Amino acid sequence: MHLLVESQFFSTMKKKKKVQIIAPASTANLGPGFDCLGLGLGLYHTLNVCEGDGAGLEIRASGEGAETVSLDSGNMVYQAMMKVFSSAGYKPGKLLIESHNEIPLASGLGSSAAAQVVGLSAAMLLSEQSLDRRRLIRMGVEMEGHADNVVACVLGGLTVVGSSGEKIDYVRLEPPESLGIVAVVPDFNLSTERARSVLPREVAFRDAVHNQSRVGLLVAALAGNRLESLRPAMEDVLHQPYRAGLIPGLEDVRQAALEAGALGAALSGAGPTILALVSAHKTSVGEAMKGAWARRGVESRSLALQVDMTGLKAEMEGR
Numbered sequence: 475m476h477l478l479v480e481s482q483f484f485s486t487m488k489k490k491k492k493v494q495i496i497a498p499a500s501t502a503n504l505g506p507g508f509d510c511l512g513l514g515l516g517l518y519h520t521l522n523v524c525e526g527d528g529a530g531l532e533i534r535a536s537g538e539g540a541e542t543v544s545l546d547s548g549n550m551v552y553q554a555m556m557k558v559f560s561s562a563g564y565k566p567g568k569l570l571i572e573s574h575n576e577i578p579l580a581s582g583l584g585s586s587a588a589a590q591v592v593g594l595s596a597a598m599l600l601s602e603q604s605l606d607r608r609r610l611i612r613m614g615v616e617m618e619g620h621a622d623n624v625v626a627c628v629l630g631g632l633t634v635v636g637s638s639g640e641k642i643d644y645v646r647l648e649p650p651e652s653l654g655i656v657a658v659v660p661d662f663n664l665s666t667e668r669a670r671s672v673l674p675r676e677v678a679f680r681d682a683v684h685n686q687s688r689v690g691l692l693v694a695a696l697a698g699n700r701l702e703s704l705r706p707a708m709e710d711v712l713h714q715p716y717r718a719g720l721i722p723g724l725e726d727v728r729q730a731a732l733e734a735g736a737l738g739a740a741l742s743g744a745g746p747t748i749l750a751l752v753s754a755h756k757t758s759v760g761e762a763m764k765g766a767w768a769r770r771g772v773e774s775r776s777l778a779l780q781v782d783m784t785g786l787k788a789e790m791e792g793r
Contacts, residue, residue: 490567491792492524493599495592498782499577500584500626501657501749505708505740506688512626512633514782515583515655521551521592522572525600530568539579550586554593554617555600564601580663582743587623590614591786599790607786615642623743630785632696649781650699656750657742658727658763661773664720669744672716681711701737704751708738721746723770727763734762 499517502509533545533552543549547556551573559566573592577585594613598605607628614624615637625633625644632647692707694700718724724741727748731739736750736759750759760776767774 490524490526491600491790492522493596493788493790495521495523495595496787497521497588497591497595497627498584498630498785499588500623501582501655501747502584502622502626502743503710503713503740504692504749504751505710505714505738506685506692506712507622507634508685508710508713509620509622509637510635511689511692512622512635513649513655514626514630514633514785515657516780516782517576517583517777519577519585519588519592520574521596523555523596523600524570525566526568526570528568531571532569533571533573535573535575537573537575538577538585539575542579543573550589551593551596554590555597557613557617558594558597558603559601562601562603564597566597566600578659578747580665581659582664582741582745582747583657583659584623584627584743586666587614587618587627590617591624591627595786595788599788605788610786611642611644612640626785628786630782632693632781634693647693647697648783649696650701652699652753653696653701653781654752655779655781656731656736656752656760656763657747657777657779658750658760658767658774659747659777660721660767661775662746664744664746666744669717669720672720673713674716677712685710685712701751701753704738705732708740708751710740714741717741717745721748722772723767724748726770727766730762730766731759734759739763 499515502512504511579585615621621635629646632649634645636643695703728739731750739750742749764774
């Protein structure tokens with residue numbers, strides 16, 4: 475990986491340390507795997523930070539959501555960095571932060587997890603700590619509130635998470651290389667908090683059994699390259715039916731994906747993005763999904779993606 479901090483933004487500063495962090499987008503749940511399944515996606519948040527002598531903070535942002543993110547101490551990336559600095563008792567020098575984000579915000583593609591992961595990672599390196607991925611995941615979950623996106627962002631590939639209180643167990647698997655993703659992002663946002671607020675406190679035993687069996691089938695299908703099993707494996711009754719009222723056309727768009735040849739389709743995380751798994755990047759799947767939303771009066775865009783198999787990448791100079 476090549477450090478990209480030699481931009482004009484950094485050229486006027488006498489460099490002390492510089493770091494680049496790249497973290498992928500992620501999708502969670504994949505239908506039935508509520509809060510336990512994640513998949514790294516080939517969209518990225520790239521963070522360049524330079525620390526120099528003196529004091530001060532300057533932040534620049536580009537890409538998705540750049541016009542809405544805070545450029546002061548309220549910035550999510552900076553807050554993640556300060557969480558690490560505070561826990562280490564480290565007082566940073568002047569910080570120049572350059573953030574480029576490809577991940578749509580508030581769309582169910584792990585934008586907040588990626589922002590927190592790049593900030594936490596950068597601060598660990600700048601404060602001369604090792605980049606301990608288990609500690610990074612724990613701190614990311616403390617900020618994010620749930621582990622599925624954070625683990626997939628840090629590790630890449632297919633991740634299975636089991637959380638009990640503060641204890642987080644996870645396993646990383648490699649899905650088939652032939653697996654592709656079509657993510658269709660509608661022209662509206664939906665916060666995770668709002669999407670969680672409509673979920674019931676209790677569910678019927680038969681619904682729990684239904685999803686439990688589908689999660690097992692889904693993991694086995696992806697790990698064993700049994701892609702023909704993805705369609706039934708991605709069925710869900712625990713969260714998508716309750717969130718349908720917040721996402722006009724959810725079932726129409728899912729069905730359009732399946733009819734166009736998708737292997738399976740589901741809400742991406744809390745939504746509103748709908749994600750289809752495909753054996754090849756067929757433009758017909760994305761176009762069919764966009765058409766279904768258009769018939770509901772919703773504009774959308776289609777993203778053809780690969781699975782990110784690497785997860786977090788980091789490089790530092792000047793240590």
